[in-house]
Amino acid sequence: MADQVYFYRLSRKFVDEQFDVPEEAKEVIYYSLAIGHHLGIVDCLSADLVCPLAGYRDWVAKLPVGCEARRKMEGFLTFGEITIYREHCHMLACAFDRLRKAEGVLDEQLLSWTNTFMDQLTALYNDPHMYLMVRSR
Template sequence: MADQVFFYRLSRKFVDEQFDVPEEAKEVMYYSLAIGHHLGIVDCLRADLVCSQDGYRNWVAKLPAGSEARRKMEGFLTFSEITVYREHCHMLACAFDRLRKAEGRLSESELGWTDTFMDQLTALYNDPHMYLMIRSR
């Protein structure tokens, strides 16, 4: 499945309590959770979107050359993984919305991917603790 691209969305988190953790360490772990660090946290990611790498490459190539959105999305092609955080939402949403509105630019599949990705970006914007991960399996 290395030729597929998965758009994972953080669906929930839980503390991995598989091991008997000393009480002092639990205090540090829960404090770190309260201030936003992820010590002892297991992230549960769900793939909302799956496409081929060729499809992904062609879709992203339709973003304006040299744009920040294209650079961000092409990062997957270089590193086989990118993470999208809340601070990327506006830039990516604007770029993909313009692409979606450009008549005839997107195939039916690409339009569906764009709609799903826009839904993911909206969810991310509304939940600052969430993030998206785009990666091959």
């Protein structure tokens, strides 16, 4: 596993709008183009947050043991990649907001990552075609 963790946000959509493509099909097309079948670097995602692997481990370890948000975020440590969709927003935002508000739990760096991640979750919630991908490049 690489020593950096990248939080990518879908930033561009490559569907030719000249054709009348149903919304359901567009979502499949966007996702397929974005992940590039897991080959090479994803060029239609932009990295809004980059953190060292050790820092990511420490950050996620601040979440309560056994909570769904921690399980979701630890998926990166197990699989090397996780995808965050709109349906994950509430669960993750609640967990990280509690973490953000807990006195003395987060240092400046972790607070900065939390705030950036919360901004990503807000953007994701407001755009049904967007998703986040956490991966090691």
